[in-house]
Amino acid sequence: METEVKKITASETRKLRQLILRPHQRAEELIYEDDEHPDTVHFGAFIGNELEGIASLYKHIPDGIEVKDSWRLRGMATSEKFRGRGLGLLLMNRCIEHSKKMNGKIFWCNARTTAEGFYEKFGLKRIGEVFTPEGLGEHIVMIKKL
Numbered sequence: 001m002e003t004e005v006k007k008i009t010a011s012e013t014r015k016l017r018q019l020i021l022r023p024h025q026r027a028e029e030l031i032y033e034d035d036e037h038p039d040t041v042h043f044g045a046f047i048g049n050e051l052e053g054i055a056s057l058y059k060h061i062p063d064g065i066e067v068k069d070s071w072r073l074r075g076m077a078t079s080e081k082f083r084g085r086g087l088g089l090l091l092m093n094r095c096i097e098h099s100k101k102m103n104g105k106i107f108w109c110n111a112r113t114t115a116e117g118f119y120e121k122f123g124l125k126r127i128g129e130v131f132t133p134e135g136l137g138e139h140i141v142m143i144k145k146l
């Protein structure tokens, strides 16, 4: 079946956000800051007509880095059923490509430590200490210059 990455709406991200990333949270907590901001884009990876992966991109500046043209990845997830099949790769490439197209200088995310190796494949590097947002496990800031 055909695999493709398309822009989706913020509300379309919420089902997978909840299922994969935040099963313990209520619907309103799945709305992230600036989800509806005009700079923000949400991408979906489809297999046939089914949405099986999501990633969102915000024009946000990381703490301690004074670079205005910074793009933040959030809500990156692929369905368990389709892991290891290249959907994450397609979504990441699309997000990095979009950030470059917008003349972004920095691409970054708060990464789960379990996903560090995934992000390293795209040239992101860990900065700073491990931190643990409530209920979400250990995280690190990861960053790449574009």
Ligand SMILES: CC(C)(COP(=O)(O)OP(=O)(O)OC[C@H]1O[C@@H](n2cnc3c(N)ncnc32)[C@H](O)[C@@H]1OP(=O)(O)O)[C@@H](O)C(=O)NCCC(=O)NCCS
Pocket: 020, 021, 076, 077, 078, 079, 082, 083, 084, 085, 086, 087, 088, 089, 090, 110, 111, 112, 114, 115, 116, 117, 118, 121
């Ligand atoms: C992390 C995640 C998005 C990866 O998606 P995926 O669709 O499995 O990724 P792909 O199949 O495109 O994998 C691309 C490459 O990354 C590697 N990879 C995938 N997940 C990895 C991980 N957690 N750690 C290290 N490498 C990983 C794959 O082996 C593959 O490597 P290869 O190109 O050498 O074969 C997915 O595992 C996921 O949704 N995890 C749960 C939610 C999560 O942790 N999201 C990140 C929040 S910060």
